[in-house]
Amino acid sequence: MEETLQWMVEKLRFLREITDTRNIESLIARLSKTKDLEMQTFLLSKITGEFQKLQAVFPVSDPLFPLVKRKEEGIEVGNLIYKDQNIGRFSLSIEDLNRNILIVGSTGHGKTSLIYNIIRKASETGIKYLVFDMKKDYMALGLKKDTIYINAEDFKINPLEAPVNTKEKEWAVHFADIFSDSFSLLIGSRDYLLENTINLFSSWERDYPPRLSDLLIYITLNGKKNDYFKVIEGRLKSLISSNSMFDCNLGMSFENMKDKNIVLGIENVGTAEQYFLVSFILSSFYYSNLGLNSNNKFKRLIVIDDAHTVLDVNKEKDYAKGIPVLHSIIAKIRELGFGFIFSDQQISSILSSAIQNTNTKFIGRINLYSDLYKVLPGNSEVTTDYISKLNKSQFLVFNESINPFCLFEADKLTIDKTADSSLFALKREMEKGFYSSFKADSKSVKEEEFLNEINSNYFLNLTLHIQNLSEIMDKEEFDSIKNRLLKSKVISQVSLDFPNGKTSKFLFITKYFNENLKTKNINPLTEEEFFRRLFKYLVLNQLKTSKINFEEYEEGFLIKGLLKKYILVNYSIESLKRILETKFDSVIFLVKDNLSEQDVLAELIRESDQKQLLNMKALKIVHYKDFKF
Secondary structure, eight states: OHHHHHHHHHHHHHHTTTSOOHHHHHHHHHHHHOOOHHHHHHHHHHHHHHHHHHHHHSOTTSTTSOEEOOOSSOEEEEEEEETTEEEEEEEEOHHHHHTOEEEEOOTTSSHHHHHHHHHHHHHHTTOEEEEEESSSTTGGGGGSTTEEEEEGGGOOOOTTSOOTTOOHHHHHHHHHHHHHHHTTOOHHHHHHHHHHHHHHHHHOOSSSOOOHHHHHHHHHHHSOOSHHHHHHHHHHHHHHHHOGGGOOSSOOOHHHHTTSEEEEEOTTSOHHHHHHHHHHHHHHHHHHHTTSOOTTOOOEEEEESSGGGTSBHHHHHHOTTSSOHHHHHHHHHGGGTEEEEEEESOSTTBOHHHHHTOSEEEEOOOSOGGGGGGTSOTTOOOOHHHHHTOOTTEEEEEOTTEESOEEEEEOOOOOOSOOOHHHHHHHHHHTHHHHHTTSOOSOOHHHHHHHHHHHHOTTOOHHHHHHHTTTTOOHHHHHHHHHHHHHTTSEEEEEEEOTTSOEEEEEEEBTTOOGGGOOSSOOOBOHHHHHHHHHHHHHHHHHHHHTOOEEEOSSEEEEOSSSOEEEEOSOOHHHHHHHHTSOOSEEEEEEOTTSOHHHHHHHHHHHOOHHHHHTGGGEEEEEGGGOOO
16 A cells, blocks of 8 residues: 555656646545544545546656646647647746747648747737748738838848947947858958958047948958958948848837837848848847846747758858857847747758757657757657658647657647738838838948039049049949939939030939938039039030130130120020120020920020010020030
């Protein structure tokens, strides 16, 4: 009897964690106190009966039966199954979320549905989420009232914009580490980048932070021209030109982001750029929250689906400095109340350090069974045959609350991975205030130099502008800035046919120019004002070259000689009428090629009086391409 009772007491230690055993334990306590043999027999019979009822539900005599500790609080995400029987619900506690989750399974096994369910349930408890969407699987979340979906082309961040509470020179170190890690640079290139970034910060005098293109210009003009220069120059050019998200001085405010659910669609971003982006965002979250009184409250669940794209095992193999930057950040940010869900189709492609730092693992059907040893405990009796027979939405769940493990079946959740484009556009319009909070509302040094070049050299054609700026930008960069400014109507482009048969293109800054762009001494023009200045410049050069005697006026030139000739370069009917009132033997009215002689004459007749019209016989209307002395 004593041996049987001792066995029951031993098993009750485990059952106490998963069910209410108070009734049977009170009977055992009574049995230990009574000396009445008849009562002892009765109590032992009662205890045995109660224990058999428990064992029918929880077969503790079976060594493979999972013993599950009850959690006081948590989000229920599915059922625990043993021998085709539902033995209870499985919950993820806040601690589980904070200590990271790994979900592995082949295509179509139900990984995305499980993630949807976890973040949906977590969101209901007030936990925010950030999803890095690699395949547009999470667009539907963007239609939720409390969620913002940001496509990469709408996303604006500045890697040189130091997070709140972080000094620029300190951030320069983190930036150099992230950049060199993302693009697999050696320590010499990393130190070269760090030195120039710190020097740029020290010399920067504007009231907004520099952008990557400013750093590229600084290195081009001030950096030592060595092998490190070539490496950094090439990487910066590649990053700047590959995606417009880094083309701003004032990027997304992470302060504005802290109270929002965010899904970031980065499926069209290159692998190295994805790694750089994820590392930068997580670093910004970390350093923005560092030192703040967080009261250990869990803040945000971060989803990295298709995790191998940024947690590539090759990073760990090739990384010369030890632990990759991204993994280091993931490990540190947990302390500030952030947790991760890593999901992928196979285990072998993910950083082992990321796998080891997950407290909860959901293992579904996989293609490479040799991967299992990386996630299964050493004493696990799971076989490949067992894994291969898992149905859709079934996973083996490993969590410290379950001993040894259990079959888990995720709650069924119908999700639509696509989203109606018209609804998306409508919701985006509703959220435009958020998008505008991180638009590029300052311009780069290159834009500033571009505008200064045009403003200072009105009369140079496009080719000469490109030559003058060749030290700080190539033709591709020149065209990119030009097209962006043309689209926003900051500048305008016109063509002019020359007497030699050639055509040249010219740029000028328009009246749409925004003084908030901070470029000083800019003189915006209308098209008519630009052509007047251009014609005057060109005619003046011809007069000087031809050594003709002339007098210069605001609106044109008086040619001295036996015949009084006036060349009018200002397209203004009022100016023309005034000139015609003066006795000139010839008046040459120089106009743009797109103005017809008939239209000019019609307007002149309509606006002039009889005295002015008497002198029209002296008028000659000439396109510049036909102009000769």
